[in-house]
Amino acid sequence: MGFLSMLGGAGGASSKIRQEPRLLAAAESSSPADSFQTGGPWAEVSLSGPSRAGVLVNERTTLSLPAVMQAVRILSGVFAMVPLHYCSHDNGGTHKLLDDPLYSLMNGRPNDAQSRYAFREILMSDILMTGNFYAYVSRDQFMRPVALTRLDPFAVQVYQSFDQATGQTMFYDATLPDGTSQRFPSRDIWAVTGMSRNGLQGLNPVAYMREAFGESIATAAYVQNYWRNNGQPPVTLTTDKKVDPDVRAAIKADWKTYVAGVHNAGEPVVLGQGLKADYMPVNNKDGQLVETRTMQVLDIARAWGVPPHLIFELSKATFGNIEQQSLEFVIYHLGPHFARVADSAAHAFAASGCLFSHDPSDLVKGGFLDRAQGVSSLRNAGVISTDEARNNFNLNPVADGTGQDRWQPVNMGIAGQPAPAQPPGA
Known part of the structure; x- marks a missing residue:
């Protein structure tokens, strides 16, 4: 196409x-x-x-x-x-x-x-x-x-x-x-x-x-x-007396105005006409x-x-x-x-x-001691140089350039080859 x-x-x-x-x-x-x-x-x-x-x-x-x-x-x-x-x-x-x-x-x-x-x-x-x-x-x-x-x-x-x-x-x-x-x-x-x-x-x-x-x-x-x-909790106002619908509406409005809400917390309540306030349980x-x-x-x-x-x-x-x-x-x-x-x-x-x-790698460096031991092992094994090891801790390279050399363990050799001869007095 x-x-x-x-x-x-x-x-x-x-x-x-x-x-x-x-x-x-x-x-x-x-x-x-x-x-x-x-x-x-x-x-x-x-x-x-x-x-x-x-x-x-x-x-x-x-x-x-x-x-x-x-x-x-x-x-x-x-x-x-x-x-x-x-x-x-x-x-x-x-x-x-x-x-x-x-x-x-x-x-x-x-x-x-x-x-x-x-x-x-x-x-x-x-x-x-x-x-x-x-x-x-x-x-x-x-x-x-x-x-x-x-x-x-x-x-x-x-x-x-x-x-x-x-x-x-x-x-x-x-x-x-x-x-x-x-x-x-x-x-x-x-x-x-x-x-x-x-x-x-x-x-x-x-x-x-x-x-x-x-x-x-x-x-x-x-x-x-x-x-x-x-x-x-929700409240119910009850009375044994007969209350007309318009009066019930007025009582409800008065309750919401003077009692309900945060700003009216703690206000005293005066109930007439035999009214009782029953709070519905909310747990x-x-x-x-x-x-x-x-x-x-x-x-x-x-x-x-x-x-x-x-x-x-x-x-x-x-x-x-x-x-x-x-x-x-x-x-x-x-x-x-x-x-x-x-x-x-x-x-x-x-x-x-x-x-x-x-x-x-910065997210998985671990604690300081673990990092130091890991970096030291890599340097001693000749995997990284001293400068590379210092870079792991945001340190500058060695000034004279010797930090670029990698160490070589003297007690190790290439697999399958004879070990190198030891120098006199070793």
């Missing part, structure tokens, strides 16, 4: 163009302020809105939950800290291509508006909150990428075409930051897909887990309403309100794969293996995100024989 026919939306006899179904979590409300993301002309289907708990679930209301905010913040923030190296890989090993423009693009200035950290943070935040990240790729006259501009995930619609001879081809209907909308081939849009069921679009966590988030939002609303009423302890909120925090931790102690759910924390837990966080929770972004960048930009690779 030719390029012009692809942009025109028409395929050949052996190709078919299909629009991928959207699964959004934009706000279904009358005010654009109800959502941090504003959809473009390509946004079609939304699965957000009221949950079975009767509350609106969208990005804004979900992020209002402290556990959600912390989960997104810890994952996106730590992800943004880790450098993304552009490397060549051959029989001699892996070598960082520090002078390559792609290295500067990923580790220097992705664009004129955002720092490296800010760009990576919004990249991961988009994946966590919407399931997809999209960036427009600006290129120079030699078609080399020179800038990456983040696009609103809800303003990008994914299309695919399939040709039996050439395979699958992706292109995107996108609204750019200047408000213009256009169809772009895949070389102009860098797409990073979260967990997916079709490999083309990521699943939207807010939409798919709307009911779980709705429970947490509804519980938070209940607590807010309870304290707004000064922690007072949050028997209702296990605290336990319910704890379980909801654990559900949020499961939703994004964050260890509970990192979102400050410490009810079962022992702190006896915090270093091991931190290592598991890097391997099992951040590791898939590292691989997802690095492979997507390599697929979109890397030359043949090159790849992108995250370096999370």
